[in-house]
Amino acid sequence: MPSVLPDGEPVPEDGALPPQALSGAAGRPLGFYLHVPYCATRCGYCDFNTYTASELRGSGGALASRDNYADVLIDEIRLARKVLGDDPRQAETVFVGGGTPTLLPAADLVRMLGAIRDEFGLAPDAEITTEANPESVGPAYLAELRAGGFTRMSFGMQSARQHVLRILDRTHTPGRPEACVAEARAAGFEHVNLDLIYGTPGESDDDWRASLDAAIGAGPDHVSAYALIVEEGTQLARRIRRGEVPMTDDDEHADRYLIADERLSAAGFGWYEVSNWATADAARCRHNELYWTGADWWGAGPGAHSHVGGVRWWNVKHPGAYAQALAESRSPGAGREVLAAEDRRVERILLELRLSAGCPLDLLTGAGARAAVRAVGDGLLEPAAHAAGRAVLTRRGRLLADAVVRDLTD
Structure with a gap:
C-alpha cells in the first residue's frame, strides 16, 4: 500500500456506497485485500504504509502493538458486510499483504480469513494468498496456514546475492526463500510465488541471472519480477543522492527484463502480465487479475484501497486512527472518488x-x-x-x- 494517499471526497461515516456502485454486482468477481502494516525492520527502498515497533512506540492510541490487530481488522470485515448489504457474492480471492503479515500469529491470519468466510462465504475454489518474508515462517507456521484454508504463498525473495540484499536492507539470508518453497510444498501448498526485484544499485547482469536461476530451481509455479523504483523519502533515495550507491538506468532495467523473460520462458513460465510469469493458467494470481480487469475488491486495514462498481476509496493511514474509527463505529475511509x-x-x-x-x-x-x-x-x-x-x-x-x-x- 503506497504511503501517500490521494485527495478525494469524504467517505460517509457509515461507509455507504452510491446505489449505482452495486448495480450489476452479481456479475462481477469479489475479492478481499487484508493489509497488515507491521514490519520487523524497514527496508531501504520501501515506500509502503508500514510501521516498525519503534515507529509506533509512543504514538498513542490503539494498535501501537500487533496483539489485537486481527480483532480490529475483523471489525472492518463486518462493516463491509453492512455496507454491501444483501450482496450475494462469495469471496473468490483473499490476499493478505503488508508489511509482513506473517509477523502475526498464524492463528490471527486464519481468524481474519474466518471472518470473511462467516460474513460472505468463500467460493469453493477460492484463492487465499498471504505474503511472507522468508525468515518469518517455518514448517509449523505454514502447516497451520494450510490447515486454516490458505491455498497460496508468496515469498519475498528479491535476490539470491547477499550484497544485493544488503543494499535493499533485506534481512533474510540467501537460500532461505528456496527452503521456504520446499516447506510450503511439504505443508500442502500447490501454488507458491517468489517475488524478485531487478535493478538494485550494484547488481550486475550475472547477479540477476543467479537470482533467476535460484528462483526457478526452487520450484515455484509463479514468479513476479519488478524493476526497483527509487521513491523519494526512502533511505535508498537518500543514499543515492549522497553518492553512496549508483542509480541504475533505464537501459539496465530493460536488459534485466529481457534476461528475466528469456530465462523464465525457457524454464516453462509464460508471461501473463508485464511483471508476472506462471507455469500454467491455474498458477496465475487470480487476486491480482481482479485489479487488472477492474473487478470489485474490499481493502481492509490502514491505508488499504478498495473498488466496488466504479467507486474507489482508501482508508486512513495510521493504525491508531484506523482503530479509533472502527471503535467509534465509523468507516475508516479517508477519501473516495466516483469514477466517470x-x-x-x-x-x-x-x-x-x-x-x-x-x-x-x-x-x-x-x-x-x-x-x-x-x-x-x-x-x-x-x-x-x-x-x-x-x-x-x-x-x-x-x-x-x-x-x-x-x-x-x-
Missing part, C-alpha cells in the same frame, strides 16, 4: 494492456486507434492480435508499455 465513464475507459486500457490477452480495440478513440496501427508497425503490438480486434504488447512493447498506453489513451 471516461476514467474507467482509460483505466481499462492502462491495466488490461499489461495482460497477455491485451485490451479490446473498441476501447480506443479514433486517435488511440490510429496510434495502435502505428504501434503495430513499430513492433510494439502483435499484428495477429490487432487483426483479431485486440491490442497485445510484443516483448519490445512490454519494455515501452507506459509510452504505448499514453498513445493509446489519447
Whole structure:
C-alpha cells in the first residue's frame, strides 16, 4: 500500500456506497485485500504504509502493538458486510499483504480469513494468498496456514546475492526463500510465488541471472519480477543522492527484463502480465487479475484501497486512527472518488494492456486507434492480435508499455 494517499471526497461515516456502485454486482468477481502494516525492520527502498515497533512506540492510541490487530481488522470485515448489504457474492480471492503479515500469529491470519468466510462465504475454489518474508515462517507456521484454508504463498525473495540484499536492507539470508518453497510444498501448498526485484544499485547482469536461476530451481509455479523504483523519502533515495550507491538506468532495467523473460520462458513460465510469469493458467494470481480487469475488491486495514462498481476509496493511514474509527463505529475511509465513464475507459486500457490477452480495440478513440496501427508497425503490438480486434504488447512493447498506453489513451 503506497504511503501517500490521494485527495478525494469524504467517505460517509457509515461507509455507504452510491446505489449505482452495486448495480450489476452479481456479475462481477469479489475479492478481499487484508493489509497488515507491521514490519520487523524497514527496508531501504520501501515506500509502503508500514510501521516498525519503534515507529509506533509512543504514538498513542490503539494498535501501537500487533496483539489485537486481527480483532480490529475483523471489525472492518463486518462493516463491509453492512455496507454491501444483501450482496450475494462469495469471496473468490483473499490476499493478505503488508508489511509482513506473517509477523502475526498464524492463528490471527486464519481468524481474519474466518471472518470473511462467516460474513460472505468463500467460493469453493477460492484463492487465499498471504505474503511472507522468508525468515518469518517455518514448517509449523505454514502447516497451520494450510490447515486454516490458505491455498497460496508468496515469498519475498528479491535476490539470491547477499550484497544485493544488503543494499535493499533485506534481512533474510540467501537460500532461505528456496527452503521456504520446499516447506510450503511439504505443508500442502500447490501454488507458491517468489517475488524478485531487478535493478538494485550494484547488481550486475550475472547477479540477476543467479537470482533467476535460484528462483526457478526452487520450484515455484509463479514468479513476479519488478524493476526497483527509487521513491523519494526512502533511505535508498537518500543514499543515492549522497553518492553512496549508483542509480541504475533505464537501459539496465530493460536488459534485466529481457534476461528475466528469456530465462523464465525457457524454464516453462509464460508471461501473463508485464511483471508476472506462471507455469500454467491455474498458477496465475487470480487476486491480482481482479485489479487488472477492474473487478470489485474490499481493502481492509490502514491505508488499504478498495473498488466496488466504479467507486474507489482508501482508508486512513495510521493504525491508531484506523482503530479509533472502527471503535467509534465509523468507516475508516479517508477519501473516495466516483469514477466517470471516461476514467474507467482509460483505466481499462492502462491495466488490461499489461495482460497477455491485451485490451479490446473498441476501447480506443479514433486517435488511440490510429496510434495502435502505428504501434503495430513499430513492433510494439502483435499484428495477429490487432487483426483479431485486440491490442497485445510484443516483448519490445512490454519494455515501452507506459509510452504505448499514453498513445493509446489519447
